[in-house]
Amino acid sequence: MKRFVPRWLARVFSMKDGMWDDAMAAPMLDCESVMRQLWDYVDAELTPERMKDIRMHVEMCKRCYPQYEFERAFLDAVSARRRTHSDPERLRASVLAALQSKGLSEA
């Protein structure tokens, strides 16, 4: 992720290619705090304020951004393993038939 930053500002804050080279110079949070909450952040389980603080850090930090990308790609790969039923209509019909045998009235 590249963002335009004036060269003088990049030098002052040890930035390269528009990202913070020195993670400690990234705004608001230090890298360890971010790493401690990275899973909570990826899962969107933090307060809106904390989500914003971490997003600002991750987007600008050369150390944390690759870690975030790695975890995000991992979770995408895992959630893609969600299986779908081969014949949902048949299953629905059999569930309804079983329920009707237990007394469920027809719709």
Place this chain on the structure above:
Amino acid sequence: MHNDVPAREGTGGRDHEFRVEALRWLPEVTRFALSLERDEADADDLVQETFLKAYEAWHTYTPGTECRGWLFTICRNACYKRRKREERHVRCDDPELEALAAVAVHAAAQQGGLADLFSRFDLSDAIDAAIAALPEAFREVVILVDVNDQSYDSAAALLDVPIGTVRSRLFRARRLLQEALITHARDAGLVRSPRKAGIPGQEPR
């Protein structure tokens, strides 16, 4: 199974309620059952058992509350009752320490030329195998949160454990999965070739 189900507002009203509030979650319960059971026929049985139990216990459901979570709980309990699970208590570490351990896993992946492992390769079968190989207590949080999109709160309520336990189990499970997948990638020779990377005289694994 009991047929004499207490009626809430007469059978017609109760059945209508059940259709509107419970049966609408059939696709989600099916997906959940498919994550718990590898075999589709077993998942079908589990879905059917879930809805039969839900129908019998419908008088205990409070209208307007989270019906999907209620059905997931029934489904999960039915699944474990069938399997008569082994001891499912596991030691829990500090979730934040587990989160920090993820840094080491990423570093190992980077060093092994596998930083883009999850975006570059199709690991479907390896992921299924790695999830199946997880200890049950870890597997179920991954299935709930990562595969079935449940929040930490919902998973905690469903598993009847504190939210901190969900976090520590989940983070540990993710680390175990990542380690297993990195090992799989190395064994399968998916590591980026040093020769292609311009390092002469080194053979790929």
